[in-house]
Amino acid sequence: MVNLSISAQLVATLKAAGVDFFVSVPCKLLAGQIRLLEQDTDVCYLPVTREEEGFGICAGASLGGRMPCILMQDSGLGNSINALKSLIQFFQIPVVMLMSYRGSPGEPVPAQVPMGLLAPELLKLMQIPVLNCHQPGDLGDIGSLVEHARIAQSPVAIFIDFQLMEGDA
Amino acid sequence: MNRYELIETLVPVLKDTLVVCNIGIPSQELFSICDRENHFYMLGSMGLCSSIGLGLALTTNKSVVALEGDGALLMNLGTLATIGNRAPDNLILLVIDNGSYGSTGDQATYTNEATSLAAMARGGGCQSVIECPGDETARVLANALDAKQPSVIISKVVPGNRPLPVVPLHPIVLRERFKETIQT
Numbered sequence: 001m002v003n004l005s006i007s008a009q010l011v012a013t014l015k016a017a018g019v020d021f022f023v024s025v026p027c028k029l030l031a032g033q034i035r036l037l038e039q040d041t042d043v044c045y046l047p048v049t050r051e052e053e054g055f056g057i058c059a060g061a062s063l064g065g066r067m068p069c070i071l072m073q074d075s076g077l078g079n080s081i082n083a084l085k086s087l088i089q090f091f092q093i094p095v096v097m098l099m100s101y102r103g104s105p106g107e108p109v110p111a112q113v114p115m116g117l118l119a120p121e122l123l124k125l126m127q128i129p130v131l132n133c134h135q136p137g138d139l140g141d142i143g144s145l146v147e148h149a150r151i152a153q154s155p156v157a158i159f160i161d162f163q164l165m166e167g168d169a
Numbered sequence: 170m171n172r173y174e175l176i177e178t179l180v181p182v183l184k185d186t187l188v189v190c191n192i193g194i195p196s197q198e199l200f201s202i203c204d205r206e207n208h209f210y211m212l213g214s215m216g217l218c219s220s221i222g223l224g225l226a227l228t229t230n231k232s233v234v235a236l237e238g239d240g241a242l243l244m245n246l247g248t249l250a251t252i253g254n255r256a257p258d259n260l261i262l263l264v265i266d267n268g269s270y271g272s273t274g275d276q277a278t279y280t281n282e283a284t285s286l287a288a289m290a291r292g293g294g295c296q297s298v299i300e301c302p303g304d305e306t307a308r309v310l311a312n313a314l315d316a317k318q319p320s321v322i323i324s325k326v327v328p329g330n331r332p333l334p335v336v337p338l339h340p341i342v343l344r345e346r347f348k349e350t351i352q353t
Contacts, residue, residue, distance in 0.1 A: 021228065044227055046255045048220075051333075056217030057251075060189070060224020063209065063348055068224070086213025091340045137238025 007032030017146035024071035036057035051076035053104040069096040074119035092153035106162025170303035177275040186232040193272030216244030226260035240264040242268035253294025256319035269328035
């Protein structure tokens with residue numbers, strides 16, 4: 001996979017791990033993956049209007065037998081806490097959260113920083129396992145994280161940051 | 170006709186569909202009238218009934234009816250755009266519009282005043298949108314199920330709640346029996 005862009009590696013790795021249903025709320029760091037998913041005929045993909053709506057759709061897809069993934073900014077975590085707690089975690093539904101780590105070093109928008117600072121601790125407080133992808137080699141752990149979501153019947157989060165996505169084609 | 174009386178008329182029509190039911194008293198009333206394994210009672214996450222229904226409809230061939238309320242739909246209006254553009258033929262969004270937040274003390278919703286959920290659904294891109302009185306809803310729903318196209322039904326009823334206990338099912342029991350129903 002060394003010749004693939006990071007976005008293509010992310011999508012391919014998730015698909016290889018059995019993820020077959022994707023929803024997204026956009027972000028600059030997710031643009032490459034969304035472009036690929038829009039053209040991907042192997043999986044179901046649809047844009048959604050807000051993160052908590054996306055978690056509802058993912059819950060329905062999981063009941064229907066799929067392994068869902070939501071692409072979202074870390075700021076969207078703030079919009080989703082009740083959906084995660086009283087739907088996804090209450091019914092123990094596996095969902096992969098592919099999250100851009102906005103507000104981390106490389107962030108050009110000051111207003112992204114407060115939620116960026118809070119997001120890792122919020123995920124810890126919510127007992128959601130996290131994989132930080134800071135360099136391409138970190139993507140190798142995505143498969144076992146997705147399997148952990150199935151075993152633990154839990155949402156799991158993948159952070160992708162500015163350094164990882166630098167030079168993504 | 171109030172919500173409880175409406176649900177009594179809907180239950181026979183919902184026998185062979187997957188039903189996602191709005192949180193709170195709507196779920197308690199449906200459970201009390203007729204508990205079946207094809208019912209997914211939302212125990213939390215107000216506003217997400219139509220979204221759960223959409224995710225389900227996209228991943229199963231069975232008919233899916235999302236039994237939503239006016240107050241809950243107003244919490245998640247973006248869903249009307251997503252459904253208006255991406256709903257498959259097996260999804261019906263049935264909004265029980267009693268103009269009231271029934272589970273929290275019957276505070277009035279804006280559908281009592283200038284707000285039209287049918288107009289919002291059309292604005293979101295939904296093609297088949299029918300607003301009807303409660304006592305015509307079972308027939309409208311049966312026709313919509315036969316039509317095999319995505320539909321939004323706004324059923325106008327009056328406020329009123331039965332005093333009932335919370336749905337006594339464990340979430341994992343509820344999830345698993347519902348999943349088994351989908352697979353059979």
